[in-house]
Amino acid sequence: MEDEVILKGENIKKKIGDYEILKGVNIEVKKGEFLSIVGASGSGKSSLLYILGLLDKPTEGKVFLDGEEIDFNNEKRLSFLRNNKLGFIFQFHYLIPELSALENVMTPMLKKGIRFEEARERALEVLKRLGLGGKENRKPYQLSGGEQQRVAIARAIANEPAVILADEPTGNLDSLNTRRVMEIFKELNHEGKTIVMVTHEKELAEETDRIVEIKDGRVIKVS
Amino acid sequence: MKHNFFISWKFFLERKRQSFVATLGVIIGTAAFIVMSSMVNGFQKFFLKEALNINGHVKIMVEPTTDKTEILRKYYEKGVFKVLGYKPKEEKDNIRNYREIVRRYEKDKNVVGVAPHLVSNGVIIYGVKEKAATLVGIFPDKEERTLSLSEYLVHKRLEEMKRDRSSVILGIKLAHELGIYEVGKKITFVAPSGEVYRLKVIDFLNTGITEIDKSRVYLHIKKLQDILDRAGEVNEIVIKLKDYNLSEYYAEKLSAETGYKAESWQESFKNFLSIFKIQKIITSSVIFAILTVSGFGIFNIIMMTVLEKKRDIAILKAMGYEPFDLILIFTLQGLIIGVLGGIAGNVAGFFILEWLETIKIEVEGIIRAQGFILDRSVSYHLYGFIFAVLTSFLASFYPAYRASKFHPVEVFRSGG
Ligand SMILES: Nc1ncnc2c1ncn2[C@@H]1O[C@H](COP(=O)(O)OP(=O)(O)O)[C@@H](O)[C@H]1O
Numbered sequence: 351m352e353d354e355v356i357l358k359g360e361n362i363k364k365k366i367g368d369y370e371i372l373k374g375v376n377i378e379v380k381k382g383e384f385l386s387i388v389g390a391s392g393s394g395k396s397s398l399l400y401i402l403g404l405l406d407k408p409t410e411g412k413v414f415l416d417g418e419e420i421d422f423n424n425e426k427r428l429s430f431l432r433n434n435k436l437g438f439i440f441q442f443h444y445l446i447p448e449l450s451a452l453e454n455v456m457t458p459m460l461k462k463g464i465r466f467e468e469a470r471e472r473a474l475e476v477l478k479r480l481g482l483g484g485k486e487n488r489k490p491y492q493l494s495g496g497e498q499q500r501v502a503i504a505r506a507i508a509n510e511p512a513v514i515l516a517d518e519p520t521g522n523l524d525s526l527n528t529r530r531v532m533e534i535f536k537e538l539n540h541e542g543k544t545i546v547m548v549t550h551e552k553e554l555a556e557e558t559d560r561i562v563e564i565k566d567g568r569v570i571k572v573s
Numbered sequence: 574m575k576h577n578f579f580i581s582w583k584f585f586l587e588r589k590r591q592s593f594v595a596t597l598g599v600i601i602g603t604a605a606f607i608v609m610s611s612m613v614n615g616f617q618k619f620f621l622k623e624a625l626n627i628n629g630h631v632k633i634m635v636e637p638t639t640d641k642t643e644i645l646r647k648y649y650e651k652g653v654f655k656v657l658g659y660k661p662k663e664e665k666d667n668i669r670n671y672r673e674i675v676r677r678y679e680k681d682k683n684v685v686g687v688a689p690h691l692v693s694n695g696v697i698i699y700g701v702k703e704k705a706a707t708l709v710g711i712f713p714d715k716e717e718r719t720l721s722l723s724e725y726l727v728h729k730r731l732e733e734m735k736r737d738r739s740s741v742i743l744g745i746k747l748a749h750e751l752g753i754y755e756v757g758k759k760i761t762f763v764a765p766s767g768e769v770y771r772l773k774v775i776d777f778l779n780t781g782i783t784e785i786d787k788s789r790v791y792l793h794i795k796k797l798q799d800i801l802d803r804a805g806e807v808n809e810i811v812i813k814l815k816d817y818n819l820s821e822y823y824a825e826k827l828s829a830e831t832g833y834k835a836e837s838w839q840e841s842f843k844n845f846l847s848i849f850k851i852q853k854i855i856t857s858s859v860i861f862a863i864l865t866v867s868g869f870g871i872f873n874i875i876m877m878t879v880l881e882k883k884r885d886i887a888i889l890k891a892m893g894y895e896p897f898d899l900i901l902i903f904t905l906q907g908l909i910i911g912v913l914g915g916i917a918g919n920v921a922g923f924f925i926l927e928w929l930e931t932i933k934i935e936v937e938g939i940i941r942a943q944g945f946i947l948d949r950s951v952s953y954h955l956y957g958f959i960f961a962v963l964t965s966f967l968a969s970f971y972p973a974y975r976a977s978k979f980h981p982v983e984v985f986r987s988g989g
């Protein structure tokens with residue numbers, strides 16, 4: 351079970367115009383691991399994560415999620431998988447400003463079809479766990495950057511996804527909040543959650559189980 | 574659906590000022606629709622109702638024809654082979670078998686009543702003032718049965734005409750123009766023969782239709798026949814039907830059966846009906862313009878929301894919301910505006926109409942009234958609401974569609 355692959359990219363290429371951002375990337379994410387993707391700015395980390403997260407279509411190559419080969423033309427299936435099996439966290443937390451912290455966390459649950467009351471309770475629980483108890487009714491602008499990012503994490507794990515995908519989740523945070531986010535990730539990982547984190551900070555990557563290094567659209571090292 | 578409505582509702586609530594402005598546009602549009610429809614239709618329905626009441630539904634009259642083949646045909650059928658020339662006018666302006674026509678159609682189950690008239694133009698004099706008038710000679714009982722004349726009489730004194738043949742009823746506007754404000758005054762009428770008749774004003778006709786009130790004079794048909802030296806003559810028969818929609822059918826039937834020209838009210842009021850049509854076109858255009866403006870208000874707010882919320886749309890998609898969810902979220906936002914605006918517009922329209930009803934002003938145009946004549950039909954409220962919802966749906970659909978087409982990665986890459 352340890353080595354079961356939950357998410358896999360096979361020979362992934364991405365071309366925009368004449369420019370090849372990804373030049374045939376092979377990557378495997380094992381169930382329960384905390385994997386980091388590192389590389390300089392512009393090396394193609396985000397592009398890879400968008401494809402692994404089923405947000406973007408590769409020009410070439412295949413993606414497998416939980417054993418299923420992804421059909422990138424089946425919009426409905428992609429949405430379903432994103433909602434049920436994936437959780438996204440971005441550098442700029444991207445909370446919906448009209449919704450309270452609680453409501454932001456509830457949105458993926460409501461889409462999944464969870465009843466309002468149940469979604470509310472579960473969202474409250476997750477927020478409390480991430481140290482946001484009592485702040486659930488605040489709007490994003492009433493929260494600090496670190497708090498906002500924790501709400502975004504709560505939202506990403508709301509539907510108990512198979513894989514959590516984070517694109518520079520600490521890129522916009524001070525060192526204290528960076529630590530908190532890293533501790534949360536580790537804790538989630540200990541509970542068995544699979545996490546893929548993109549970062550350009552080597553020190554953070556060192557804390558993860560495995561590092562995939564990317565340069566100019568190619569994997570140059572896995573350690 | 575529910576989760577989408579939840580988000581739409583939040584978008585609506587949290588963008589207070591924009592939502593308020595867009596909703597206000599719908600409120601104004603809906604209220605204007607209701608108020609204008611009530612006013613225009615109120616006026617038109619009032620006019621038609623009163624005009625038909627007093628003028629009847631089908632009018633049989635002597636056609637001023639000089640068609641020789643027509644004359645030939647009539648006489649040929651009777652077995653006379655001689656072609657006659659034009660007949661003198663006095664003799665032609667007479668429905669000779671009017672008694673037979675009256676008797677025959679009074680029995681028709683669709684007919685309320687049949688009223689024979691002798692109609693003539695003349696000048697009436699009071700003091701130094703004189704006015705042109707349309708003199709209508711009537712049989713008081715038949716007139717009352719057919720056209721409920723008493724309804725429009727200020728003093729309800731039609732009975733007196735039966736006792737006193739020299740009595741006369743004046744259109745109230747005509748009376749006022751002559752300077753007559755109370756009954757009992759004597760007017761003078763000069764017959765074509767030169768003989769002078771004195772007639773006593775026993776009542777005033779007040780229909781509210783200016784045209785009638787300023788020209789019509791009723792007197793006993795026997796008296797008018799006497800004055801005009803046209804004993805026994807009738808030149809017009811007015812018929813009222815139980816259902817005025819039958820009037821065109823009856824006009825055809827009557828002219829075929831009697832050989833006289835029979836005219837339906839639609840034909841008699843042709844000019845008014847075409848004015849009404851223009852009036853309706855103008856109102857519809859104004860309403861359409863208002864709806865378009867409020868539609869643009871909605872289009873604007875939804876389009877702005879969509880463009881400002883590219884990031885949120887991208888994140889919703891990343892969380893698994895489908896393009897159709899996004900179409901729903903934004904059309905629902907538009908529908909919320911439409912439904913709330915429609916409801917509030919209905920309430921506003923209702924109270925504006927209530928207020929208009931309390932206003933007492935003298936209106937004088939085609940009709941005279943002491944205020945606004947309103948048609949308070951529920952259907953205008955219903956249509957107002959439907960238009961509000963429909964407009965808001967149409968106005969929000971395109972922005973919603975645009976939202977559903979955003980590619981999340983493009984949004985993220987552009988720095989959202
Ligand atoms: N829409 C685009 N058109 C052209 N080049 C792009 C576009 N988006 C990204 N790139 C380029 O692709 C490369 C990889 O970008 P990205 O995946 O964002 O890298 P990273 O996340 O590692 O910084 C960069 O050189 C970037 O300039």
Ligand SMILES: [Mg+2]
Binds near residue numbers: 396
């Ligand atoms: Mg990046």
